[in-house]
Amino acid sequence: MYRAPVGDILFTLKSVSGLADVLAAPRHAELSEDLVDAIIEEAGRFATEEIAPLNEIGDRHGTPLKDGEVTTPPGWKEAYAKWCEGGWNSLTGDPEFGGQGLPTMLHAAALELWNSGSMAFAIGPTLTIGAIEALQKHASPELQEKYLPKLVSGEWMGTMNLTEPQAGSDLNALRARAERADDGTYRIFGQKIFITYGEHDFTDNIVHLVLARLPDAPAGTRGISLFLVPKFLVNDDGSLGKRNDVRCAGVEHKLGIHGSPTCTMAFGDKDGAIGWLIGEENRGLACMFTMMNNARLAVGIQGVGVGERASQEALAYALERKQGRAAGDTSEGMSPIAMHPDIKRSLLSMQAYTQVARAICYSNAHAIDMSQLAEDDAAKRHWSERAGLLTPIAKALSTDIGVEVTSLGVQVHGGMGYIEETGAARLLRDARIAPIYEGTNGIQAIDLVTRKLPLSGGEHIRGFISELREISGSARASNREGFTAMADRLDTAVGDLEEASEWLLAAMADGRMGEALSGATPYLRLAGVTLGGALLIKGAVASAADTPADKKRVQLARYFAQSQLGQTGGLKADILAAADAVLGYDAEALAS
Amino acid sequence: MYRAPVGDILFTLKSVSGLADVLAAPRHAELSEDLVDAIIEEAGRFATEEIAPLNEIGDRHGTPLKDGEVTTPPGWKEAYAKWCEGGWNSLTGDPEFGGQGLPTMLHAAALELWNSGSMAFAIGPTLTIGAIEALQKHASPELQEKYLPKLVSGEWMGTMNLTEPQAGSDLNALRARAERADDGTYRIFGQKIFITYGEHDFTDNIVHLVLARLPDAPAGTRGISLFLVPKFLVNDDGSLGKRNDVRCAGVEHKLGIHGSPTCTMAFGDKDGAIGWLIGEENRGLACMFTMMNNARLAVGIQGVGVGERASQEALAYALERKQGRAAGDTSEGMSPIAMHPDIKRSLLSMQAYTQVARAICYSNAHAIDMSQLAEDDAAKRHWSERAGLLTPIAKALSTDIGVEVTSLGVQVHGGMGYIEETGAARLLRDARIAPIYEGTNGIQAIDLVTRKLPLSGGEHIRGFISELREISGSARASNREGFTAMADRLDTAVGDLEEASEWLLAAMADGRMGEALSGATPYLRLAGVTLGGALLIKGAVASAADTPADKKRVQLARYFAQSQLGQTGGLKADILAAADAVLGYDAEALAS
Known part of the structure; x- marks a missing residue:
């Protein structure tokens, strides 16, 4: 439950994550x-x-x-x-x-x-x-x-129609076309796939936002325009008019999120779907980009949501299910499996990683808010860069965590975890889409390294790293038992992050782009795990009382610092040393 | 395909993995x-x-x-x-x-x-x-x-009936009962769950092996006996007689392996299922243990099998699917995604880890063979201990690899990976059972630390570690380009394994059992990754020619050494430092 x-x-x-900054803004008075x-x-x-x-x-x-x-x-x-x-x-x-x-x-x-x-x-x-x-x-x-x-x-719902069979991650390859009509509207033709809630019965109308090319558009992403294509045309009085020439041609049979219709949408099977231009012609991609940060954060939050649910269900099961005798159990009979050290480790991991994902996503939301609320341009720019830096981490790390935590949830349930009625497997099936859509996690990592690391010539990431060091400083200054050990772990991780960041910046400055790209995925993990550890420790420092909730936060921070932060050394080594091996990849040999 | x-x-x-040793034995002349x-x-x-x-x-x-x-x-x-x-x-x-x-x-x-x-x-x-x-x-x-x-x-098939709803990992809790009949047979009563191929139409008869308790049996696992319970009784001439009192009461709805019927079996709904004792009364568990090593290896091999299939399918897709432009691609239009560094990394990981699992499983099989073929008692004991050491690693690491590699396979397919018709998701669903059954991977890790590490007072693991060092020695001695770097990486990993092993042995010798158990899962990973890296390097050293297959082996070993072996430092730190955090786990707080 x-x-x-x-x-x-x-x-x-x-x-x-700094809600007070946001509440202090006049807009939210x-x-x-x-x-x-x-x-x-x-x-x-x-x-x-x-x-x-x-x-x-x-x-x-x-x-x-x-x-x-x-x-x-x-x-x-x-x-x-x-x-x-x-x-x-x-x-x-x-x-x-x-x-x-x-x-x-x-x-x-x-x-x-x-x-x-x-x-x-x-x-x-x-x-x-x-x-x-x-x-x-x-x-x-x-x-x-x-x-x-x-x-x-919410009387009507909206959709985003980007993907086509030949154009998944690469919008250059879009083929859907738009023709100008005499009345200032457009006629849209083409097929879109993987359209979430492309067709359904929640609402009387559905407002499709569709990327398409005009006949005279330049090639590539500079020739893409964004159109509004309603399922039903809307009369001037707001009532619904005739059905537009758009239909759902298929619904995918997916691994999970079965309740979400993933549709193939056919535009213009007859005379063309009537569409209205949003923004300027050929500037559709810019329109898409303005919403992309928020959408990526929203997907990251899916990882938090399923991780939280899986953590709760695994903990409840582990407290109920009895097997074997745990050392130190003084009660009669078998012990709850939550008392066995190996299961404790799994439960701690699930909760700590879920909290890591939550803290990173909320901090990302904070940066997005501040980029709009900040009063001067320098602050706006700072927070806009911070939002840019955190977005790929929030999206990719949190969705990877969603998969890892739900998979641990299956494992904690043992044989019952593999039975669909238990629900643990369903969470894993649901979670598995999030690392894929809204830009695969590999694309997030590339975005992080190639576009976000170089922000302000590398000064933004350097400032970010200083902030992480301040957190370990505050842990040390708290003088609480075990906090210095956590701070030491964090400092080592931050050092690894710093070294890897500088190495990647230098590689890109030298034009060794392949080497930088080779390390993108471990770099995202390194940055995310380090930031996550820092935020857990920040939470522990702020948990001075001795309520169960305070104790939990200290417990999770300590576990994460001692057990998980040590992985940053290996990630740094991977970034610095594996590029040759990755770039030397020989497809012909691998296929042999 | x-x-x-x-x-x-x-x-x-x-x-x-040493097939020549096995072929040299007289039994296999x-x-x-x-x-x-x-x-x-x-x-x-x-x-x-x-x-x-x-x-x-x-x-x-x-x-x-x-x-x-x-x-x-x-x-x-x-x-x-x-x-x-x-x-x-x-x-x-x-x-x-x-x-x-x-x-x-x-x-x-x-x-x-x-x-x-x-x-x-x-x-x-x-x-x-x-x-x-x-x-x-x-x-x-x-x-x-x-x-x-x-x-x-194969005219008949067999099953193993261990698990009951209250007794999954803990056979102490078994309740199925057996009563002695006057004719030397037994009557079996009780319900068993998760019985693989418990009922099916492949064969005319099914031979169930069932664990149950006699009325006067001691409590716990020393009171369990093993019985043979055929679906149809067998006449003296080998023909089938009447139906026995055993039936399939349900088939589970599982995440994957849908073609494998997982049955709830009801024994003795009427007068009792007629059973024959195997071995001695109350010694059923010993009978089970003799087959457990092989069964665990067999499950480990499932990880190899699905990993191989997923690797092949992802590589084929990545060579076919085109998105974006990869640096260095001189052809027209979009590049195969296999040319993008981040996808290269995924494909290398899939193949390298699959080969790690294969090499460990085959080496485990070799040890099992040698434990039977060796001519003197010392050698028999050595190989028996080696089989014991490798079995939990082969089972747990390979099945974790099965899940990780099939999940990477989904990811490489992008959106198509989430669509069931593609088949990538099916492999992940299938793979997910293997870390659970035949002893969960947590139980394998506990077995490794508490029963296998202490073999011969710790001398067996020390000898094993020396053998790993010989592999890095041979890599260095080969004087081939890049092999010294691989050897260095392996030496560091072996050092981490040695330090963690000695720490765990000391903890157990001191009676700090909880600390040893807390580190079991990362220790298994540390041992497996180190051994896996060593076996890949051994394969690379043996690949002196320049065929595509030789190049592949060198490529995978180099990738694994540079990219993956660096994780051993973090795993060691986890084992040595996280026990307090794990054992300090406070369920009440975590549930808050």
């Missing part, structure tokens, strides 16, 4: 800490009572397609309506269009809760929020007025 | 290297042509249960019959009962091929072979004569 970790979430927001508490408390209730029960039925039922219509699992449509009624869809939307204008940090926390409830359910509205952002920033006032209020309220 | 890696298998058997080549070649053909096509249909069809009868997937029964006709079931059986008496090394190699074809198919006969071993070693001549010829030929 899922229990919303409201205490952990609020502590992380406030004592680890009316948002008090008490109000934040109340919102998270209520979101936790909704996730627990309304969303968590959906996941199993969604997994079993899937989203069958018949005659172009997709049926969502029983109870899902009703839960979505209730969720919108509760105002949860409009948290971050612009108040001008009915949104509540709350900070990204709060949205991140709520999103964790929805994803713990059901990743397959939560991903739909996440896409809508992406569409809202794109429209808020780039669409004409007419389009905004017509579409935003209903997208913000 | 799966291609049997006959060259890799034969090279590993001969040049890495008739087994030449040429014959080994021919057997593996033919097994590869059978696995590719007959077994590999079964897996997808098995996954979709499953094994439905109706009126107590289990139907296997279309084509599976026919493939099993063909497999038996080919003599594959009788490879290792005693010649006295129609077996071919071939060494475990050969069986291990063939088993890899069957598992690459289909884990769900291969696991059934693996259980039969376990039953054959138990009967060969412990059953009365009458039982042997009646059952062994048909089990060895």
Whole structure:
């Protein structure tokens, strides 16, 4: 039974990731800490009572397609309506269009809760929020007025149509085409795949955002435009008009998130789907990029959500299930497996890594908020760079953690973990998509090394590393038992991160791009594990009282520092030494 | 399309894992290297042509249960019959009962091929072979004569019935009961769960080996007896008599290996299932232990099999799929993703780790063979200890590798990897059971630390470590480019292994058992990765020519040494430093 970790979430927001900075901004003058508490408390209730029960039925039922219509699992449509009624869809939307204008940090926390409830359910509205952002920033006032209020309220949902069979990670290869019509609209033709919630019965209308090329567009990504293509055309009075020429041509049979319809969308089978340009012609990619940071963070948070759920379920099982006799157990009969050291290690790992992912994602949300709230340009730039630096880490590390933690969850359940009815395997199946979509984790690592490390000529990462050292300084200064040992571990890890960062910066400055790219994936892990350890220690330093929750934070930080931070030496060695071996890869020989 | 890696298998058997020692034994005088080549070649053909096509249909069809009868997937029964006709079931059986008496090394190699074809198919006969071993070693001549010829030929299949709902890893808690009948037989009552191939339509009869307690048995594992309970009673002329009182009460709905029926078996719903004692009363566990090493190795080999298949499929996809432009690609248009450094790293990891698992499993098989073939007691003891040392590593590391490599395989396929039709996700689903069954990997790690490390007072592991140092010595002596760097990496890893081993031995000698148990899982990984690196380097040293296969081996060894061996420092630190944090685990706080 899922229990919303409201205490952990609020502590992380406030004592680890800097919520106070955000609340201090004039824009959020009316948002008090008490109000934040109340919102998270209520979101936790909704996730627990309304969303968590959906996941199993969604997994079993899937989203069958018949005659172009997709049926969502029983109870899902009703839960979505209730969720919108509760105002949860409009948290971050612009108040001008009915949104509540709350900070990204709060949205991140709520999103964790929805994803713990059901990743397959939560991903739909996440896409809508992406569409809202794109429209808020780039669409004409007419389009905004017509579409935003209903997208913000959740009366309609939105989608993102990027991928085509030949163009997954590489948008240069997009082929969908758009033709100009005489009335200023466009006609869209082409097929898109892997479209999340491309068709469903939650809402009367679906607003597709579609990347396509105009006939005279330049080749590559500079020739891509973004269009709004509604499922039903919208009359001037806001009522629905005729069906547009877009249909769902197939629903994928996936490993997990069965409740989320992943659609093949056919645009323009007849006369062309009627579309409206968003932003300028051939500037579609810029429109996409503005929303990409938030979407990547949202996927990272999926890792937090499933990790939290898996951790809770494994702990509950380990406290209940009895096997063997643990040393020190003075009770009668068999011991709960949670008392065996090897299971303790698994449970500690699950909780510590989940908290690492949470703290990194919330800190990323903080940076996104501050990049908008900061008052001067230098601060805006600083936070914008910080958001840029943290986004690939939040996305990739957290989703890898999602897979690792759910897989540990299966393992803690033993044989029962492999039985679908237990639910542990379902979490692993769900979690496995997140390292893939919204830019694979390999692409995140490349983004981190090639675009984020060099920000401000390397000075941004250097400042970031100094901040990590301040955390070990504060741990040492606390003079608490065991904290110096944690600080020592962190300092070593930060030293490894510094050395690897400088090595990569030097390699790129020398034009040894292949060497830098070879080390991208271990570098992301190195940066993420070091940052994660630092944030756990920061949380431990802030946990001065002796409540169970305080003890837990100290326990997790100590475990992570002693058991997991030692991996940074090997990661650094991998980055510095393995490039030859990676680049020397000989496909012909490997295929022999 | 799966291609049997006959060259890799034969090279590993001969040049890495010591097949020559086994062939030199008088018992195998008739087994030449040429014959080994021919057997593996033919097994590869059978696995590719007959077994590999079964897996997808098995996954979709499953094994439905109706009126107590289990139907296997279309084509599976026919493939099993063909497999038996080919003599594959009788490879290792005693010649006295129609077996071919071939060494475990050969069986291990063939088993890899069957598992690459289909884990769900291969696991059934693996259980039969376990039953054959138990009967060969412990059953009365009458039982042997009646059952062994048909089990060895594959006309009947065998099962192992250990687990009960309350007794998974802890056989002390077994409740199934046996009553003595007047005619020297027994009546068995109780329910067993997770019984692989407990019911199916491959064969006319199924021979269940069942652990149960006699009414006057001592508590705990010293009160467990092993019984033979056939599905159909067998008349003296070998024909089938009446149905025994045992039935399949349910088939599990599992994450993977859907083609393998995992059954709940009900014994004695009516008058009691008629059973025959194997070995002595209350000595059932000893009977089980004799077969456990081989069964654990067999599960380790499942990791090799799925890892190999996933590696092949990912490489084929990465050579075909084009996205983006790789540096150095001089051809037109997009590059195969196999040319991008981050994908190269994934492909190298998949192949290197699969080869690590293969080399360790074959070396384990070699030790098992030598423990039977060695001529003097000291050598027998040495090889028996070596088999004991390697078995938990082979089981746990290889099955972890199976999960890691199949998960990387999903990742290399990108979005397509998450679609079930691609097959990559199916391999991950299949692989995920292997770290759980036949003793969870946590239990393997505990076995390694508490029972295998202390063999011969720690002298066995010390000798093993010396052998690893000899490998780095030979790499250095080869004077080939890059080999000294590999040797340096290996020496560091071996030093870490040595330090951790001595620390654990000292902890256990001091009675600090909890500290030793806390480090069990990272110790197994440390030992496995170090041994794996050593065996890859041994293979590279033996690859002096310049064929593509030789180049591949050098490439994989270099990648593993430079990229992966560096993790041993962190693992050592984890073992030495994290015990306090693990043992200090406070369940109450963690559940807060």
